[in-house]
Every structure is written in C-alpha cells, then in structure tokens.
Amino acid sequence: MKIKVKFFGVFRELFGGREREIELENGFYVRDLLDLLCDSYELREKVFDKSGRLKDYVTILKNRSYTQSLKGVWTELEEGDVVAILPPVTGG
Amino acid sequence: MKIKVKFFGVFRELFGGREREIELENGFYVRDLLDLLCDSYELREKVFDKSGRLKDYVTILKNRSYTQSLKGVWTELEEGDVVAILPPVTGG
Amino acid sequence: MLDSGIYNKGEMDMPSVDDLLSELPKDSGAIMTFIGVVKEVGKDDKKVIGLEIESYDEYANFTIKNICDEIKEKYGLSLAKIYHFKGSFKVGEPLVLVIVAGRHRKQTFPALQEAIERYKKELAVWKKEFYVDGSEEWIGG
Amino acid sequence: MLDSGIYNKGEMDMPSVDDLLSELPKDSGAIMTFIGVVKEVGKDDKKVIGLEIESYDEYANFTIKNICDEIKEKYGLSLAKIYHFKGSFKVGEPLVLVIVAGRHRKQTFPALQEAIERYKKELAVWKKEFYVDGSEEWIGG
Numbered sequence: 001m002k003i004k005v006k007f008f009g010v011f012r013e014l015f016g017g018r019e020r021e022i023e024l025e026n027g028f029y030v031r032d033l034l035d036l037l038c039d040s041y042e043l044r045e046k047v048f049d050k051s052g053r054l055k056d057y058v059t060i061l062k063n064r065s066y067t068q069s070l071k072g073v074w075t076e077l078e079e080g081d082v083v084a085i086l087p088p089v090t091g092g
Numbered sequence: 093m094k095i096k097v098k099f100f101g102v103f104r105e106l107f108g109g110r111e112r113e114i115e116l117e118n119g120f121y122v123r124d125l126l127d128l129l130c131d132s133y134e135l136r137e138k139v140f141d142k143s144g145r146l147k148d149y150v151t152i153l154k155n156r157s158y159t160q161s162l163k164g165v166w167t168e169l170e171e172g173d174v175v176a177i178l179p180p181v182t183g184g
Numbered sequence: 185m186l187d188s189g190i191y192n193k194g195e196m197d198m199p200s201v202d203d204l205l206s207e208l209p210k211d212s213g214a215i216m217t218f219i220g221v222v223k224e225v226g227k228d229d230k231k232v233i234g235l236e237i238e239s240y241d242e243y244a245n246f247t248i249k250n251i252c253d254e255i256k257e258k259y260g261l262s263l264a265k266i267y268h269f270k271g272s273f274k275v276g277e278p279l280v281l282v283i284v285a286g287r288h289r290k291q292t293f294p295a296l297q298e299a300i301e302r303y304k305k306e307l308a309v310w311k312k313e314f315y316v317d318g319s320e321e322w323i324g325g
Numbered sequence: 326m327l328d329s330g331i332y333n334k335g336e337m338d339m340p341s342v343d344d345l346l347s348e349l350p351k352d353s354g355a356i357m358t359f360i361g362v363v364k365e366v367g368k369d370d371k372k373v374i375g376l377e378i379e380s381y382d383e384y385a386n387f388t389i390k391n392i393c394d395e396i397k398e399k400y401g402l403s404l405a406k407i408y409h410f411k412g413s414f415k416v417g418e419p420l421v422l423v424i425v426a427g428r429h430r431k432q433t434f435p436a437l438q439e440a441i442e443r444y445k446k447e448l449a450v451w452k453k454e455f456y457v458d459g460s461e462e463w464i465g466g
Contacts, residue, residue, distance in 0.1 A: 009451030010466030088465035090452040092420025101310030102325025180324035182311040183304045184279025198342035213364035223354035
C-alpha cells in the first residue's frame, strides 16, 4: 500500500523534506512507519525516549486525526493514508 | 467680579445654554452661585436634595479642579473663574 | 499618528494597520485595539436611531493624556492612544478608538482593559440617545 | 471580509476600520483586535532579524474555523476572525490578526483572550527564528 508522510517544523529539516511517499506492506502500524523513517541515531533520539516510547512532544496525525486519540502508535495504516509528524506548535 | 459658567449634558438643556457670563459681588461661594442659577423648582430639584445639599451625581469644577477636593460648595469664587456644572459622565 | 484626544466626528482618518506598524518601536510584539460603536439598543432596551456626544474638550483632553501616560508607564507599553469622537452619530458609527502596543499580550491585555474602564469613568463626555419612537434622553443625567 | 485562515504573507489586504464597520451586524457595540508582530527579541533574549512561519494548511484552517465558530457561539459574538500569515517575516511585520465583535466589551474581552490562547496552543503552525549572529532555531522543536 502507498501512504504519504508530511514533516513540519524542525522535522522537515531532520527528515530532509516536507513530504515523502512510501510503499509499505499491508498491516503496518504507525510504530512500524516511525521505525522505518528514523534510520539514524539522531532521528531515533529526537522521536523516541530511551525506553523506545514516542516522546511526549511529538504529535502524529493520521488523516488529520490525532493518533493519540486513536490507538496511539498502534494505529493501523491503510492505503492512501496521510501521516503527519509534528513538533510542538508555536503560532505567531 | 465676572465669572464664566459652563453647562454640559442634561444641564445644558435645563439651564438653557452651554455657557453664561455672570457678574457677581466679591466673596461669592460656589453655593451662592448655584442658588442664583437654580431659579426654578425644577432646577433646584435636579441639583439639590431635600435637605438642600448638592446631589451626589452633580460635579462642580472650578478652573478644571473638582470643588469636591477643594472646599466643596464653600469654595470661594474669584474674578475670571470658569465654573463647570457636570452631570455623570457617559463616554462612548 | 495624531495625539490622543477629543475629535469631531470625521475630523480624523482612522489609522490603518500599516499606519500603526510604521509607528511602533521594535520591541512591540502585540497591538490591541478597541473600537466603541453606536449600538442599536439603548437605555431600557429602547431602539436607538442615533446619538449625540458632547464633551468638555479642554478637560477631557487633559484627562485622556493623563490616562494614556499613566497606562503606558504602568504596563511598560510602547504606545497608548485614546481617540474619542463627538458630534452626531448613527447606529454603527465609531465613537471611540483605543490602541495599545507593547512587548507581549500580557502587558497589552490589562492595559487595554484599564484604558477602557478609565475613559468610561473619567472623561468629561456625555451621551444623548435618540430613539426610533421620537423621544430622546441624556444618559446618566 | 475574507474567511479566517492561513494566508501567505502579503496575500491579504489588512482590513481597515471602515471594512470592519461595514460588515458588522447592528447590535455590535464593541470591536477588539489583536495584531501579533515579529519582535526584535527572540528565544533566550537573542536578537532576531526575522522569522519563518510554516503551516500545515489544511489542518490549521480546519482548527481556525473551529476556534472562531466555538468562540462566536460561546460569547454570542457578531464576528470572530483569525488570520494567521506564513512565509518569511522581518522584525515589525504582522504575523496574526484576530478580530472579535459583539454587543458589549464584556463579551469581546474574554473572547479575544480565548481566541489568542487557543490559536497559540492549537494551530498547526511553526516558527523558526533567524538571529543577528547568523544562527537559526525552530522554536519549540
């Protein structure tokens, strides 16, 4: 299945782009996607804490819904999903 | 001595004008001036209470100073004074 | 921008956002404004067609300057202005414009509130309402 | 007046007082506005030369609409608008414009405050500061 990932703020720079299209096997969870994307020590350290849990200040949206109010990192991904990885917002 | 009296808001209409120049004998107090000006039952009732005291909601300025913080109605008048008779303010 | 004070209706052009921004010191992060407008509903819920605003100009200008100076000092503002208009007004027309600017909204918020409460209480300005039914009344008189 | 939302810097003309007044229902007695401006002093008191504002447009527009609708309802306002700009900004340039109008300042005051606190906390918008010393930093990142 194909999904789209969007990166904002500092994550845009850390992940090297605003948007990426990714081809995944069916049955992938948000957690699996993050593992795939965080392919360096620096990225893992930004996104996960030492025990491997998603850091509090990172927000993951799936199709504009907070995954925190779905099943968290165990939210399942589906064909055509748009996943957004957000640092804390800082409006003007 | 000559003094000037200014009327604002509802007092402009009750006293029939915005401004009046009055010739007074020396030694007049604010109280005497008000007695002179309130020459009808209606005017006396608007300005004084039943015991003859200045009503709380009437403000008298002498040269832009509150007579309440001078000697009240026993503030003495002098040549060239500008006395203003103000109802409660009601800014926009 | 013009000095704070009492102005005849229409005498002063309302400042635009660009006017405001061009006059601000560089440490201003927040600008707040209040515009007081003639409401359709007046005293005792009577329907209003218009207002007359009268002012003791010299005295009111003196008070306005005081309020602005004191609020600027108290809240460390970069700008504090009050413009109060006088004359005859229809429903929907502006009567007052208050502008405050400062480093942070934590300063401008209480400053705006205090500026409004003070001008309402202290300015030598009077309002007469004219009603749809043909009657009229000095408010507060 | 344009719909609330995220706009590119310069894309939208700032409304004038006359624009505002011409759009108000007749029961509006108070209009309040907030303009957020780029300050010279940034994070850790570093001297700022400019900012970049980035937004997740679709999501932020959705949130802005929600905030405006909810605040309008909660305080019985006649108008509630939030415009947040994005792009590159210099010190002194406006980043945000919030406008609320209602019958009385007792409604518009808390409404303006809540609108500001909510957009700061909820909008999917990010700010990068550029400093005089050549460094740069994403705030909150």
